[in-house]
Amino acid sequence: MSNEIRNKGSIYLSKPWLAAYPEGDQHHIDVPSITIFDILENSAYKHPNKIAVVDGERELTFSELKNICERLATALYKRGFRKGDCISIMVPNCLEYVLAFFSIQRLGGVVVQVNPHYQPAELDHILRNSESKGIVAFRDQKEKLEKIELSNEIIFITADQEIKEEDNLHHWLATETTELLFRDVQPEDVAYLAFTSGTTGRPKGVMITHTNLVSMQYIGYGAGLYRVFEKGEHCNLGFAPLYHGMGLYSLVESIFIGGRFYLIDKFDMDYILEMIRKQRPTIFYGSPTMYISLLNHPDLKKDDLTCFQFCICGTAPLPIEVIKKFEEITGAPMVEAWGLSEATAGVTRNPITGLRKVGSTGIPLPNLGVKIVDIATGTMEMPIGEPGEIIVKGPIVTKGYWKNPDETENTIRNGWLYTGDIGKMDNDGYFYIVGRKKEMIITGGFNVYPAEVEEVIYQHPAVLEAGVYGVPDSYRGETIKAVIVLKKGTTVSEEELQNWCRERLTRYKIPRIIAFRESLPKTAVGKILRRQLKAEDKTQI
Numbered sequence: 001m002s003n004e005i006r007n008k009g010s011i012y013l014s015k016p017w018l019a020a021y022p023e024g025d026q027h028h029i030d031v032p033s034i035t036i037f038d039i040l041e042n043s044a045y046k047h048p049n050k051i052a053v054v055d056g057e058r059e060l061t062f063s064e065l066k067n068i069c070e071r072l073a074t075a076l077y078k079r080g081f082r083k084g085d086c087i088s089i090m091v092p093n094c095l096e097y098v099l100a101f102f103s104i105q106r107l108g109g110v111v112v113q114v115n116p117h118y119q120p121a122e123l124d125h126i127l128r129n130s131e132s133k134g135i136v137a138f139r140d141q142k143e144k145l146e147k148i149e150l151s152n153e154i155i156f157i158t159a160d161q162e163i164k165e166e167d168n169l170h171h172w173l174a175t176e177t178t179e180l181l182f183r184d185v186q187p188e189d190v191a192y193l194a195f196t197s198g199t200t201g202r203p204k205g206v207m208i209t210h211t212n213l214v215s216m217q218y219i220g221y222g223a224g225l226y227r228v229f230e231k232g233e234h235c236n237l238g239f240a241p242l243y244h245g246m247g248l249y250s251l252v253e254s255i256f257i258g259g260r261f262y263l264i265d266k267f268d269m270d271y272i273l274e275m276i277r278k279q280r281p282t283i284f285y286g287s288p289t290m291y292i293s294l295l296n297h298p299d300l301k302k303d304d305l306t307c308f309q310f311c312i313c314g315t316a317p318l319p320i321e322v323i324k325k326f327e328e329i330t331g332a333p334m335v336e337a338w339g340l341s342e343a344t345a346g347v348t349r350n351p352i353t354g355l356r357k358v359g360s361t362g363i364p365l366p367n368l369g370v371k372i373v374d375i376a377t378g379t380m381e382m383p384i385g386e387p388g389e390i391i392v393k394g395p396i397v398t399k400g401y402w403k404n405p406d407e408t409e410n411t412i413r414n415g416w417l418y419t420g421d422i423g424k425m426d427n428d429g430y431f432y433i434v435g436r437k438k439e440m441i442i443t444g445g446f447n448v449y450p451a452e453v454e455e456v457i458y459q460h461p462a463v464l465e466a467g468v469y470g471v472p473d474s475y476r477g478e479t480i481k482a483v484i485v486l487k488k489g490t491t492v493s494e495e496e497l498q499n500w501c502r503e504r505l506t507r508y509k510i511p512r513i514i515a516f517r518e519s520l521p522k523t524a525v526g527k528i529l530r531r532q533l534k535a536e537d538k539t540q541i
Contacts, residue, residue, distance in 0.1 A: 017363035017429025022224065022354035029222040029366045031395065035185050035210040037105045039217065039256050040066050047258040055095040055263040062258070065102070070179035072103035075172035076134075079155070083108030083184050086130045086193065087157075089243070090114040090123075090137040092265040096159035096169060097242050098251065100136045101192075105210075108185040111192035112205070113243040116141065122203075124148040126195055129403060130205055136169065187211040193402050194245055194341045205402030212344045215367070215395040216249065217256045220345075223365045224352035228282075228310050235260040236283040237275055239267055239290075244523075246314055249345040250285045259283070267526070269293050273304065280307035288318045289526030291326055291334075292464065296487060308332040310352060314339060319458035320359050336361050338433055342417055344396040348431045359455075360430040361423075368394035371416070372425055375437060378418055387424045387434050387449070391416040422449060439530055441470035443478045448509050450530060456504045457482060457511075460497065462490035467520050468511065469530045471539040479541050482511035483533055485520055513539065 018027050034042075043052070044066035052062040060068070081087065087109050089100050104111050112130045114123065116137070127135065127150050134155040135145065142158075145151045155167060163171040191213060193205035221229065228234075236254050238261050240247035254261040262279060264272065267290070275281075286294075291313060294300070308330045313323075314337045323334045338361035339346035347370065350362030364370040372388040374380040382388035397417045400408030411418055420437045435449030442448075450468040457466040465485040470478030486492065494514040501510045521532040 015364070015369075015429065016425075016427065020351065020355055020363050020428050020430070022351050024227075025224050025351070025366075026222050027366055029219050031211075031215045031218045031367070033187050033211075034214055035105065035187055035189075036191055036213055036252065037069070037102060037185070039214065039252060040069070040102055043255055043258050050258060051260050052255060053095060053098050053261050053263060058095050060095070062255075065098070067179070068173060069099060069102040069106055071176045072099055072169065072172060073106035073180040074178050075176045076103060076107050076109070077180060078176075079167075081107060081109060081133060084110065084189075085134075086110045086112050086132045088112040088114045088127060088130065088132045088135040088137075090116050090118070090135055090141055091159050092116050093238055093242050093247070093263045094159075094265055095263060096136070098263070099169060100157075100159070101242070101248075101251075105185070105191060106180060108189060110190050113192060113194050113248070115241070115243055118144075120144050120147040124150065125202060126205075127154060130193055185210070187214065190399065190402075192248075196341055204404055204407055206341045207399045207402050208341075208344055209399060212396050212398065213249075213252060216344045216346065217253060219365045219367055219396070220253070220349075221256070223349065225310075227352050229257045229259075231309070233259070234282045234309075235262065235279060236285070237262050237264055237272065237279070237281045239264040239272055240285055240287075245339070245341050245345050246285055246287075250283075254283075269297055270299075273297055273299065276307065277304060282307060282309040284308050284311040286311070286313060287526035288313060288322065289465065289522060289528065291318065291322055293526075295322065295325055295329070296464065302329075305330040305332075310335060312337050312349070314346065319455060321459055323358050338362075338421075338423075338431065340419055340421070342398045342411065342419070343392050344398070347390075347392050347396075347419075350430075355428070357426075357428075357430045360426075360432050362431065363429050364431070368392060368396070369416075370431070372423060375422070378413070382424075384427055385424055387422050387447075389437055390419045390421050390423045390431070390433075392419060393417065436530075439469065441468075441478050441480055443470065443473070443480060444476045444508055448480060453480065453482065453501070453505065453509055453511065456501055457484065457497065459504075460492065460500050462486050462492040463497075465520050465528065467528045467530050467533050469534040469537070471513065471534070471537055471541065473541040476541075479513060479539075480509065480511045481513040481515070481537065481539065483515050483517055483520065485517055 044062040048063035051059050052065045087104050091097050136157045139158050139160050158168045163174050187210045190207045191210045195203040195205050312335045327334050335350045337346050337349040348361045348364050350356040371391050372382040374388050393416050422435045423431050423433045425431050435451050453468045454466045464487045467483045471481050473479040521529040
């Protein structure tokens, strides 16, 4: 046996998913040592006169965007901001977010992603923890800052289009004519802080470097997306919040491929459907809630969604019935993916061509190591098909948590990121997410993963949304509860749903309690918050 064949067999044994890579997709991607701003600069060189971003009536070409951000970086420098300084951005999806983000990257600063809906207490924690020296926000957010003690220590940079104030982005654009001459940004520098949603305590700032995000772009492109992007012109509707990993990744991806990015400041399905009809986007990134809302829109017409060339679903598993219906309507592949903030954006993804296993989150992207290990110690690799914690290694893994060495040490061990997500891998190397380590339900000594129960509930024709979690039970430890939102015009009883589950699940996985609500709490990108449902629940058995 030749060394080449022997080595190839060894790789497939440790990374069985490589055998599932379609012909033409590389097992390893050479990622250049560049920064995020270099991505914009490269596209400005290749496509100077193409439209890069659109915000209502405002639009900028790649060349205009690059030049404006150079001038804004100069303005930041003249006002005392330096490399490594944290600057928060607290605006919705709009042109000002894009300008602020890329100008801070050009300067070498660290963007702090802030949800504009945060209240003073939440804002105080993030600004204090990040030691932000400035915050970019609209004028109507200033009152929040004034309610916290840090208001006199942070420069408030208004993003409103009026240019009367001195500390205003548009005023700087009207008065600044020079471009920043020096470059002092290295690929290993931290580019932005993505604060987690605080499932295990107060939000922690995930440090994402230039290398992390650049690697994500090149790896994602090489892992099949080139098949779509090389076909022609592309545009994306940017309705996922830019302060969230999915939204920011899709923006930078659009810049990377020379596409057009439409900025949408809120998830209004009527407006999104109108934009789909008008702009005919080729790319769609969304969460399960977004896809479900789109498919159930009362005004959806037969040809509305045929413009899509591929769609990616992240943040949570997508019900199989939704996938089948969406692909039937669009004719485009629905690609399920999985990732987390600590791994920049994505870790696994179903191939664009080749074998796609509906219900799985696909196979690991190139350049990554992925394992399933035991939940108790995290040291023993689990057999094929057995659930355990997913751990990840590679160039997209965060440097750690900002100013939090203890959490960093607990989460990243020997270069492996312990994700807290529970999954399993099949013989072909395809991964399946079954739940969160913290959300696993233990009932009568059996482990139950909420996603598995939700998958069955979603198959019922009357169910629009479902959230499953455990409530305290003095006998079993925990009892399974399901909270359901029904589709408009439908009815179903608790008993009927339990019978539905009884035909499809083993006995201990059947929800003993079912409640109905008008809506479920969600994150900014539409992921259902099981932990909030559980925190609000007072049920005791």
